[in-house]
Every structure is written in structure tokens, then in C-alpha cells.
Amino acid sequence: MFELIYTPPFKVLCMGANIQYRFLKYKRLSCEVVGGMKFFFKTGPDFATIRPLKKKKDVWYINFGLITQLDLGVVSPFADLGGDGILTVGTEVNLRAIHRKPKKRYKLQVK
Numbered sequence: 501m502f503e504l505i506y507t508p509p510f511k512v513l514c515m516g517a518n519i520q521y522r523f524l525k526y527k528r529l530s531c532e533v534v535g536g537m538k539f540f541f542k543t544g545p546d547f548a549t550i551r552p553l554k555k556k557k558d559v560w561y562i563n564f565g566l567i568t569q570l571d572l573g574v575v576s577p578f579a580d581l582g583g584d585g586i587l588t589v590g591t592e593v594n595l596r597a598i599h600r601k602p603k604k605r606y607k608l609q610v611k
Contacts, residue, residue, distance in 0.1 A: 501519075531566065532566070538584075
């Protein structure tokens with residue numbers, strides 16, 4: 501999973517590369533453990549020192565978290581609690597499901 505994050509109050513622009521492992525799937529609800537790197541391009545004063553790996557000037561660190569997601573078909577709202585204390589709430593949009601609906605509804609046939 502790749503993510504691009506921008507938060508206006510802190511003026512933070514970062515990118516994350518995560519590996520996910522699903523440990524619970526019950527009907528439409530799933531929980532996943534996430535681990536990976538976060539890279540900051542533009543940092544605020546509080547984010548430059550979050551768990552640096554080498555020096556305080558580094559703007560990357562290893563992050564672990566937990567994602568809980570509810571699959572509703574076209575949209576899938578989620579909540580992500582990271583090991584760095586950052587809570588992310590958002591939704592995933594399934595563009596393929598939106599594209600396939602008209603085909604099923606009208607039963608388009610090629611002659």
C-alpha cells in the first residue's frame with residue numbers, strides 16, 4: 501500500500517510505503533496490521549523528530565499500525581491508528597465497482 505498524506509494544520513507532506521497483513525475478516529469488516537516506512541518531504545517542527553533512525557535531521561522512520569475497514573462495495577471507510585500516534589480516518593473508493601454497474605444493469609451486447 502502506498503499513501504500520500506498532507507495535513508494543513510502542521511504543513512506536513514509525506515509518503516508511506518506499507519506492507520499489510522489481514523488477521524481478521526468477518527463478513528464486511530476486516531482488520532489489518534500495517535508496517536512500513538514513512539518519508540517526509542515537508543515537515544513541521546513536531547514531525548522532524550518523531551523516532552528518527554540516525555540523526556534528528558532525518559525525515560523518515562519505521563511505522564507500525566492497525567487498520568479497521570468496513571467494505572460497503574463502492575466505498576470502504578477505514579480508521580488507521582499508527583504507532584506514531586497519528587489517527588487517520590478516510591475512505592477507499594472502488595472505481596471498478598462504479599464502472600461495472602452500468603454494464604450489468606443494461607446488459608450491453610456486442611453484435
